[in-house]
Amino acid sequence: MTNEHPASSTKPKLNFRFLLSGAWIGGFVFCIIFAIATVFLGNWQMDRRMDKLDEINTIVDNYDKQPVSYAEASHVFSDFDEQQKWTPITVRGEYLDEDTLVARNRPRAGRPGFEVLVPFRTDSGDRILVDRGWLPLGVDASAPDSVPAPPEGQTEIIIRAMPGEVSVDRGAPEGQVASINLASIRDQLGYDIADEAYGLMAAESPAPAESPQQMPEPQRDEGPHLSYSMQWFTFGLMSFVVWGWLAYQKAVRNREDEMYGEREEDGFISAHRVERVKPVKRRKGQMTDEEIEDAMLNG
Template sequence: MTEGTATGVASPGADLEPKRRGELVTPLAQQPRPAAVYDTVTEGMTGWRFLRTGRWIAYLAAAILFAVICMFLANWQFSRGQQVSTDNAIASANFDATPVAIDEALPELDSYDATVNWQRVEATGVYRSGDELLVRNRFHEGNKGFEVITPLDLSDGTTLIVNRGWVAASAADDTTPEAIPAAPRGEVDVVVRLRPTEAPRGSAVSAGSTVSSITLSTIGETVDGELYTGAYGLLDTQQPPGDAGLTPIQTEAPREDAAMHYSYAVQWPIFAVIGFVAFGLGARREYRRLNIDDPREQERANERARKDATKPFTDEELEDESLDGYLSLARWGGSRGLPGAASRIAVGGSTRPADRAIGGEAGTASAAPAEPIVYRIHSVDDGGDAADDAGPADDAEPRQLESP
């Protein structure tokens, strides 16, 4: 290690050779900064007059528009939450309720009301197996298959589409089902749960008597009779039971997550507030920039710098000190274009400034008298190994530099 005394600030071009030799480079050396770029719209304004410019009026309009959109989305999510809560209540009430006659739940062929969703109804009729259809691309527990729908001719002359269950697709060809259990022959008593007609998806009927959706109005074009077009039945029980092999579609009352929609309804207004907060922070930053020569603003800036300098160092800052040999002067309350600076640091283990004072009259700051700074330099030998990994040697003398 070497020893000596140096004063002043090293020039940027003199940094490279000392670094190569493992010698100290003063932390006060700074690279040239780019020329300042002035805002021709707001430059020269003082106070809050910049808020009257077209730019900042546009910023405020954008924040207001963003808030309106957020409130619209919040209201939509709240309405969705209410609808899901209502649907859950209807499903819970109807799923295991006592069955009612079908003409009581569906007084007209095309009638359907959301209050009868999942309602259990009973009917007596004969399955028309010749007009049976398959609903393709239906999944059960992740497996592809088909739903089997069969017209049930009721005793009063009307026809109800009954979804008898799910059958897996063939292992050899997933466009065809496995063997389909036959519907019971003769008169059968069924209990079904009502479900609304589905929106059409793709072509309603294709080769092989398959449909892409249970769209009753379209199915009615291929099934003769007075067909219920408002709702169909999801099979619950039937007597006689018929052949086994079909998987029930729904065995428990369905329940959607309404809490998710309510949480979104709360989050969107928060986003709206964040938009106004961002506008306010931007306006405050612009105010500070334009009023940097105001003594009162300088006093407030000095106070903020003083508070920043008293905060504990983060792990990232300590790592930067270890790698670079210094911390940014702004971290010690002596930057941001303010007059004055804190007393300098001791690199190589110091975590706080030994002595500093910032303040004084408005717009001024003075550095407290400080002892010459002690820098500990760890030399590196030709092999790249640290010569003093275990710490500085007992006979090593620290290099001293005086504060400028």
């Protein structure tokens, strides 16, 4: 009949006291710091998505609606609001063709080029800047090969309101600008123009024989910001999951070490105590198998 010790028939409970050690506490603190960083990055991506959605909503609300008269919308160019972006406006007056400028470094569909900027004097005497469209690089790449002239005399145009751009820290050759910064363009022209917004060409009447390429309709795609945000939040959560999994594996290994380290009287030999017995040779030959076994049992 075999006498079985009670401890040998049941597994000890998992012990997580090691989590109070400096290394494991430090690992948990790292998870907290990492999670805070990922939440910040996830919220940043959500903010970018909301900004993009606001822009898409503005496009949907304004881009295709019926043009309003300049008399109703003249304030847009002197007191611009982002909600007025892309608003179509009908303006009557004449181009100041002699003051035409081109904006450099304006890519379109992967091709570098220029945008043609012409001041427009309205019937009310105001001056606004009109972006008539896009031209590709010329032969020498420093300017367009030619700039199509706008209609002469009295002209009716439909433009979409756009905010002026920030100034950039680089120069441009004569007759060109580095950005559509309206204050800088006003100083370059030497007379007042509306300095909060400009007009992006939609139509001209009478239509000229040749004109720059019209700018494409803005995209209504919110981009990958939502998926990026979810990824950052997931990374933060996974840091705690990995820390917990490592802690569980450590506790399991500790329990196994405790089980296999029980006393020999319980029917186990500690894995840490098993030693290789070095046989001792007799004077007249090697030990027999029985002698080797006796030496192992006797320690």
